[in-house]
Amino acid sequence: MQWRNKKRILIWLLTVLFICSIAGYAFAQNEVLYWGSSGTKVRAVQQKLKDWGYYDGAVDGYYSGKTASAVRKFQAYHGLRADGIVGSKTFSALGINTPPPKTTYKVSSTGSIAYVGNDHNVNLLARVIMGEAADEPYIGKVAVGAVILNRTKHSGFPQTLAGVVYQPLAFESVSNGQYNRPLSSEAVRAAHDALAGYDPTGGATFFWNPYKPVSRWIWSRRIVTQIGNHVFGY
Numbered sequence: 346m347q348w349r350n351k352k353r354i355l356i357w358l359l360t361v362l363f364i365c366s367i368a369g370y371a372f373a374q375n376e377v378l379y380w381g382s383s384g385t386k387v388r389a390v391q392q393k394l395k396d397w398g399y400y401d402g403a404v405d406g407y408y409s410g411k412t413a414s415a416v417r418k419f420q421a422y423h424g425l426r427a428d429g430i431v432g433s434k435t436f437s438a439l440g441i442n443t444p445p446p447k448t449t450y451k452v453s454s455t456g457s458i459a460y461v462g463n464d465h466n467v468n469l470l471a472r473v474i475m476g477e478a479a480d481e482p483y484i485g486k487v488a489v490g491a492v493i494l495n496r497t498k499h500s501g502f503p504q505t506l507a508g509v510v511y512q513p514l515a516f517e518s519v520s521n522g523q524y525n526r527p528l529s530s531e532a533v534r535a536a537h538d539a540l541a542g543y544d545p546t547g548g549a550t551f552f553w554n555p556y557k558p559v560s561r562w563i564w565s566r567r568i569v570t571q572i573g574n575h576v577f578g579y
Contacts, residue, residue, distance in 0.1 A: 378431035382408040385507040386441075390431055392511060393439045394419060396520060404513045440525050466506050470494070471528050471536035473510055476518025477552075478575070483531055485573035488546045490539030492577065495550050502550070546570060549577035 378387055387408045394400035400415035413429035421427040423438045431439075470490050478489040496502035496509045503509050510519060518524040546552075551566050552575045553559050566578040 380408055380413050385511050388511045389441055467536045471532045472524045474535050475528050475532040476524030481573040484545050486535035487538050487543055488572045490536050491544035491546050492549050492552050499550055546577040552577045
């Protein structure tokens with residue numbers, strides 16, 4: 346009797362998870378940004394438009410008049426309906442992918458449901474790793490991913506992966522669009538390892554290439570290690 350009750354509960358939980366994943370998929374597929382929207386997707390749109398000279402306002406994640414005007418200019422230039430609304434076609438023209446978050450689960454031998462991973466997070470992290478560390482050794486790629494994730498746990502940074510990635514001027518590859526380059530299997534594997542907790546930096550929240558011109562401020566950080574061409578610190 347006890348096993349049958351556990352089995353019913355397990356089936357119910359799996360059903361709920363399935364329904365939620367379908368609802369989440371539909372919501373993400375139909376995501377549209379317009380005047381009054383806010384969040385990381387708005388910030389991503391603003392950053393793209395700013396990089397390409399259509400927008401001169403703040404990259405603050407709030408969709409208002411200046412953002413709508415910039416979107417209309419972008420749409421008109423690219424032959425899209427200039428309505429100031431960011432739908433799937435405008436997202437695509439901007440080079441911003443909007444795949445639905447895909448969360449997977451596994452059932453343990455005890456019948457509990459354990460979180461496995463989120464494909465959207467893997468994709469986003471791998472893109473920044475590719476943009477920032479494409480020519481670095483594998484451990485250097487993991488280290489860059491670890492720094493990004495460490496920032497989500499630090500009070501001085503946004504608390505989500507998307508928030509950290511799209512924080513204004515945080516990563517050069519995001520600002521210049523290099524994070525949209527095709528992904529390598531090594532970058533994806535490094536993202537998986539970083540998300541799994543592998544951190545060869547020991548908790549660093551900054552990295553930079555000391556052989557390239559960088560802000561003088563960054564040298565005030567305490568360096569803890571060097572991996573490949575990057576130094577890592579706090």
